[in-house]
Amino acid sequence: MRVRTAGGRAARPVGAVTRGTTNPNRLRRMDRWIVAELTPALRAADPPPVAVDLGYGAAPWTAVELRSRLAAVRADVRVVGIEIEPERVAVAQRYARPPELTFRRGGFEVPLDGLDGQEGAGGPGRAPGAGGALLIRAANVLRQYEEAQVAEAWALLRARLAPGGLLVEGTCDEIGRRHVWVALDREGPRTLTLAARLGGLERPSDLAERLPKALIHRNVPGEPVHAFLRDLDRAWAAAAPYADFGARQRWIATARTVSADWPLVGGRRRWRLGELTVRWDAVAPAPA
Known part of the structure; x- marks a missing residue:
């Protein structure tokens, strides 16, 4: 190149x-x-x-x-x-x-x-x-x-x-x-965004197969992006009762839970669209 x-x-x-x-x-x-x-x-x-x-x-x-x-x-x-x-x-x-x-x-x-x-x-x-x-x-x-x-x-x-x-x-x-x-x-990378059609999404980590090349091989234990997807799945599972009100409400509840431990960017307005954005420095590949 x-x-x-x-x-x-x-x-x-x-x-x-x-x-x-x-x-x-x-x-x-x-x-x-x-x-x-x-x-x-x-x-x-x-x-x-x-x-x-x-x-x-x-x-x-x-x-x-x-x-x-x-x-x-x-x-x-x-x-x-x-x-x-x-x-x-x-x-x-x-x-x-x-x-x-x-x-x-x-x-x-x-x-x-x-x-x-x-x-x-x-x-x-x-x-x-x-x-x-x-x-x-x-x-x-x-x-x-x-x-x-x-x-x-x-x-x-x-x-x-x-x-x-x-x-x-x-x-x-x-x-x-x-x-x-x-x-x-x-100056460099700023954020990572996940976006999905929420209907039919079984768990947030289903998006792992669409991670960009910089992260696709880093979804393994010990890497920050793996921990992020793990916490998303746990929050999604805990938010299962919200599914009665629709996948959107379950996603919003998941994002609200995860935001306590991860530096999310944006808020409910973006979450409603099936998006979730996190600061890059929180999920960047771990140093070799």
């Missing part, structure tokens, strides 16, 4: 082709959280903010949907779908609506050159990352990589964020019922 440069610019996309599996509305839960998290920054951005859908897959549905959801807050937001496979980029062009929705070839280097005068990682005279993306969403991209490659990929992507921007990297199932993602800013 090393960046190859020529004249200061990436000579070729950085990364590997993904499977490309995609379905309409697959990322709706992640997008809902993103919109809530970034609404103040979207409204305040000047010039119009840029959002990136990295690795959108064989069809551009997720980029089209991201543009629609962000535009509900900021009508002139620009979404750039980036794919490493040239044929996928060619197919997506029929859905392009410049300048609000465009598609280009690229990888973890996130090529934004020529977009509102952006150049490299900030352009002449700019701080690194200035003029970058307010959002980079990388869903179901890093799952195929090795755990040891995650830190480098995160570093490349964070370098392309604008001040106040977010990198959202995670995994979901094929129809978008179960998601887990990490939110990072230019």
Whole structure:
């Protein structure tokens, strides 16, 4: 995943082709959280903010949907779908609506050159990352990589964020019922979010199979994320009487119990949506 440069610019996309599996509305839960998290920054951005859908897959549905959801807050937001496979980029062009929705070839280097005068990682005279993306969403991209490659990929992507921007990297199932993602800013990871369709969820740890690559192999005794999922399951079991009032009330009761021992971010309003966000430093991999 090393960046190859020529004249200061990436000579070729950085990364590997993904499977490309995609379905309409697959990322709706992640997008809902993103919109809530970034609404103040979207409204305040000047010039119009840029959002990136990295690795959108064989069809551009997720980029089209991201543009629609962000535009509900900021009508002139620009979404750039980036794919490493040239044929996928060619197919997506029929859905392009410049300048609000465009598609280009690229990888973890996130090529934004020529977009509102952006150049490299900030352009002449700019701080690194200035003029970058307010959002980079990388869903179901890093799952195929090795755990040891995650830190480098995160570093490349964070370098392309604008001040106040977010990198959202995670995994979901094929129809978008179960998601887990990490939110990072230019300094590093900040939070981990679990989101699910609560109907049919037997226990919170069912989401373990959707943990992002940085954590998927850490769900073992002695690791913080394992302890977090264990405590969620215990609280879920204790909240069984709330099931008579619906899975949502049981989830809220579970979150309230867990919040006594874990640094949850957000509150009942997010819990009602089947979300649970915890500070990254509480669940990060244990030091070697």
